[in-house]
Amino acid sequence: MSSGTRPAALLVLEDGRVFRGQAYGAEGETFGEAVFATGMTGYQETLTDPSYHRQVVIQTAPHIGNTGVNDEDPESRRIWVAGYVVRDPARRPSNWRARRSLDDDLRADGVVGISGIDTRALTRHLRERGAMRVGISTVESDPDALRERVLASPSMVGAALVDEVTTPDAYVVPALGEKRFTVAAIDLGIKAMTPHRMAERGIEVHVLPSTTTLEEVLALDPDGVFMSNGPGDPEPLRHAVGVLQGVLRAGKPFFGICLGNQVFGRALGFGTYKLPYGHRGINQPVQDRLTGKVEVTAHNHGFAVQWPADRLDGAVETEFGRAEVSHVCLNDNVVEGLSLSDESGTVKAFSVQYHPEAAAGPHDASYLFDRFADLMGGER
Incomplete structure (x- = not known):
């Protein structure tokens, strides 16, 4: 036409x-x-x-x-x-x-x-x-x-939408080449490229519905647990928060992206809030505070983790360990990543607010999948 x-x-x-x-x-x-x-x-x-x-x-x-x-x-x-x-x-x-x-x-x-x-x-x-x-x-x-x-029409604030987009049934994305690890990936709205990026690193990914219980996750005996991106407001996602808290108590390595980052923040005891117009697109500058490197990254989020304003450069002790801001957006200082370490300073869980699978987008953040594999390797 x-x-x-x-x-x-x-x-x-x-x-x-x-x-x-x-x-x-x-x-x-x-x-x-x-x-x-x-x-x-x-x-x-x-x-x-x-x-x-x-x-x-x-x-x-x-x-x-x-x-x-x-x-x-x-x-x-x-x-x-x-x-x-x-x-x-x-x-x-x-x-x-x-x-x-x-x-x-x-x-x-x-x-x-x-x-x-x-x-x-x-x-x-x-x-x-x-x-x-x-x-x-x-x-x-x-x-x-x-x-x-x-x-x-309904507002996005308070909208719990993950159950509308999640997979109805669990499925497995096999490792490409030799299998190194098994990951339980909780689908809050996962993109197909994400488990593929893990499979490229020898990870067998079990993609699970958002309604999966902690017992079902642990029954897989995974080497690590992942929570994906997804739509809506993280505040009402109490089931996902509870599952993640159980995962952290069980000592399983964790990696979350986007909505998974917000769920991680809430599991650690922090709040979340709605951004004025969010970050969307494939050209957002983010700094990795561990290395100082600036990455151009792909985003799609309208909510963010609320971190104490006076502790942006410091750590906060939580029930699960020492939490720190690992990444920040250079446009507006929004929290773009969290890390959780134990008493020895060893990182045992981390998350980012953006999309390292880069579909579409730059590949600056692909190292995060390697970091997850290294984390699981250390646990082994």
Whole structure:
């Protein structure tokens, strides 16, 4: 369908800001939290990242869809975004790996989108006002009527969404080459590349549903436990927090990313809070405080760990050991990683707020999977 024949579409933010454009993807109406992603590439991985469940993603890169959609790059079984906003969709894909157009996949998964709007103005608005609820409709032309439905839609604060995206059944990703370790990976919204990165390092990964109990985790006798990224607010995830506390008491090495980092923080006794507009995209600068190295990293999070303001450069004693901030975002000093060590100073658990699997994104943080393997090797 050419842009000239697309139906009209309407976007309304909860504060009343209105944008008009053309339909992109499925026709209909959708609601979610408006967030912007800064990556110039990797839109297929973004769309299939379960962490974007119930979010309407605005792409800051103006031209989207150039390379179409292939069958090798999806990060999960479906597109998870609630809606999609682009400025200039490609008229036709051009890539040797492309199997379909992006528009085709959006329509097939029922994802309502809008194109032809000033995404720069929309992004600047969200940076100034913060992430907020939004509605996109191809069936409603009255902004006031659509805004009423936006205001009636659920907020991301307090939303427990992991059980909606997790795997229904456990499965195993075998180690590539010689098996070195067994890891129990609790799926809070895992991306396919994550267990693959561990498999590349000789790790057999048992991916488990978010409802898995501590007893079921320990029954696998894993060399380590992993908690993945995922959508929603970490505050209501009491089951995951309780399981992780049991894992730490059992002395199992732990590695968490993204939502897993927030669950780790809460398990250690810290709070979490909502960021004004979050970190999303594949170009966020983070410093590893252990080495001083600055990494360019891939992010997708709207919540963060609340660390005592007067202890950013120090440690905090917890029930489980000595906790420290291991990584910080250089844009705003948000906590981007935690480490937990015992009385001897040996690290026994750690986490980061970003995505070291790099799908899509830079590979600066791939060493973290090696660090996890080293941690499990030390325990052995």
